[in-house]
Amino acid sequence: MNSIETVSELKALLAGNNVSSQLSVPQLVEKATTRGEAVLTSTGAVKAETGKYTGRSPQDKYIVDEAISKDKIDWGSVNQPISSDIFEALYKKMINFLNKQDEIFEFKGYAGADKESRLGIQIINEYAWHNLFAHQLFIRPTQEELATHTTDFTILSAPNFKADPAVDGTHSETFIIVSMEKRTVLIGGTEYAGEMKKSIFSIMNYLLPEQDILPMHCSANVGDDGDVTLFFGLSGTGKTTLSADAGRKLIGDDEHGWSDNGVFNIEGGCYAKCIDLTRENEPQIWDAISFGTVLENVVVDAETRVANYADNSLTENTRAAYPIQYIDNIVDPSVAGHPNTIIFLTADAFGVLPPISKLTKEQAMYHFLSGFTSKLAGTERGVTSPQPVFSTCFGSPFLPLHATVYAEMLGKKIDEHGAQVFLVNTGWTGGEYGVGNRMKLSYTRTMVRAAIDGKLNNTDTETDTVFGLAIPKVVEGVPSEVLIPRNAWADKAAYDQKAADLAQSFRDNFKKFGTVSEDISVKGGPLA
Template sequence: MNSVDIHNELKDLLSGSNIKNQLSVAQLVEKATSRGEAMLTADGAVCAETGKYTGRSPKDKYTVEEESTKDKIDWGKVNQPISAEVFDKLYTKVVNYLKTKDEVFVFNGFAGADKDSQLSIKVVNEYAWHNLFCHQLFIRPTDTELASHTADFTIVSAPTFHADPAVDGTNSETFIIVSLEKKIILIGGTEYAGEMKKSIFGIMNYLLPQQNILSMHCSANVGEAGDVALFFGLSGTGKTTLSADADRKLIGDDEHGWSDNGVFNIEGGCYAKTINLSAEKEPEIYNAIRFGSVLENVVIDPETRIADYDDGSLTENTRVAYPIDYIENIVTPSVAGHPKTIVFLTADAFGVLPPISKLTKEQAMYHFLSGFTSKLAGTERGVTEPEPVFSTCFGSPFLPLPATVYAEMLGQKIDEHGAQVFLVNTGWTGGEYGVGNRMKLSYTRTMVRAAIDGKLNGVPTIQDEVFGLHIPTAVEGVPSEVLNPRDAWADKAAYDQKAAQLADLFKDNFKKFANVPENITTQGGPIV
């Protein structure tokens, strides 16, 4: 089936009497609650449960192998190929399935705040709450923009349509399939809304580098002086939390592009974790949960409708989606200048990396390519406790192109703009997971603010004997014994063993980068 036939099928679907186009927030809230998809909380947010899929399903994500794009894709476990025939048959089934529904919801909007590289998107949803999620997460059009809107890419999502692997050629009942040639993202068998968000991010990660724009899995904010900071890290490492700073304006919490003009947000909203959320620790996020916000898998008291953010019985990966203007301190539009500070966030379950260290250029490139963190409970199906993982560029699940494309672009921009790079461990201290404790958020905030404000520039450092990282000897407001991870462990021998184990994992992982300059390999990683 060619692109014309595919889009004729879509056009036929969208001409149906069951189509609800561009409903308002209030209308979508009414639909989600009246249809039994979600409940209204005491704070006015919509709360939905996503069933057994409470995180992404990476084994069910595919890219169609097509002549026009196949030579550009970094095929493997992340970018799994699937045939055009499988896609076409499933697409027809899903479209016909949606035609039988009483109501189907459509949102038109954009990805990318930079008008020069902005992507027009259309989202077709079986669920009203999914459509509300997309309305709040992507960039909402003005009336003028909507009148002339033509989609570059379309998401077609039918969570209650389940594939038959034996017939449909999928791994399971769930599928997330991207056709770059036909410009369709087909989703079925999962109610987890994050699949839609990340699918569009994957499209931007494919398109932007080909326009000489670095796409990044990071949050970003900017100070009064125009000093931009980037926060790289996988889900659960603190990107959203640390970028929502009352003293700085938020550019965005998760996905950005870095062009010749500076940094811009890819999205129009935020998607924050809510497990253990409190007004005291994270007031910006807490106060953003109100009418129009979408909660996922948060336990709600059936009588009072009050949310219990400490209850992780459904999943540790509880979430809230809200438009970026629910945060008071934001940049409008979501664009700013070139970064002065870059922070790599890692949640180290070994508990051996320093809470903050300054990186040389070689170390910055090494740790960007390594992308070490711990996969936290709930962020993917089947993950119930932290698992050490190396995710290239702190976002390998979303990168369709070879990792070196993004790494080389980042290196060029660091050189060009003189950005300072820091590695920050938001994971464990005083012992590994199960023995030590999670690093205090107050300490992490203090250290990050010191780095961004330039207060660490003149502070003496000591070099970690295992990883070669440059650790500040003092950070005002942070106990000195916290700064050096070995000092925080009561059992020094146990620390040495764990540090050596992690160093070996770094070295083994880095062997896959065959074409990296030798100085990055020899000067960027562990020194023992």
């Protein structure tokens, strides 16, 4: 099967009488509910359950081993190779499966708010609620844009089409297969809608660097003066909370590109976690859960249809998918200038890292590659004490290229645009988890605001003796004893040991980046 055959088979599928294309939100809501895929909630949101799979299936994700990309891909446990023969066989089977459905759904739109680099996407779904998800999460075209839309990448998604590992060469019934040559993604055997979102992000992480655009797993906002801030951070570090600033406009909450023109949102919507959601803590998300929002695996009362966000009986990974326009304080279109400030967020449960520190370019590249946070005791079976977690570039599951490609691009753009980079610890102070206390959110907000306002760019600093980080001696509104982590510990010897242990964890993790220059590995990391 060559690319021409792929296109012709797809055209034949879409020429069928069972294709509903570019349906409106009300039409998709009606389809999803009348087909029994989802229920309407008290706010007008649509609630669906994903069954067996309530999250991504990384072990079932593959990239086709093809001449066009094989020398570029960082092959391994994240980017698993699969043969063209397997892809071709599954492609034909999926086309045949979709042809037999009474109705399938097509969405055409874009990934990337920057019109110079955006990707034309086409998503074909077995489920109406999946198509609604795609409509809300990606960038929706105007009628004029739709008339001239060109498809650069296609997703075929059929949850009820399951692979037979013995015949199809997969690990399980589930598969997410990306072909860079055929510009096609196959998703089968899973109802988890997030696979579509993250497949497109992985593709953008492959394509954008070819255009000298840095793809980033981060949130971004902008002030009234046009000053842009990026927030990188893994789950639980406060990325959503800190980027949702009433005094600044949101560019996007999860995926961005940084081009020669500035920063742009890759998506047209938000895919927010909503476990334990309250209006008091997350008013933007709460208010966005309205007509057309997709609630995934949220428990809803059978009679009142009121959502119970505290109920995790289906999964902790409950989600809400909605257009970014459901939030009031946004930039529309989702583009802005070059970042002035970059914030790396970590929740250090060891109580070692400073609450805020200023990074050199080499330190920024080191901590970008490290992507550190920590896992708390009790969050997973067998975790009885805090554990270090490292996710390369704060998004290792979605990086097709070698991590150093992204780190070197970050360093280059920091140099070109003079962005100031800060490491912010939203974790523990005065001791590790169970001994010390979580950093007060009010202090963190004050420190982040000072960084964004430029108040810490030239302030006096003290160098941390373990990690070599430049710690501001004074941040107005924050007690001085909080700023230097060792001073906050009653047991100084215990701090010294814990800091040494964490530094060694950083060094051990960094060994996997064998090709990194000494400027980064030596100047950027913990002191010898």
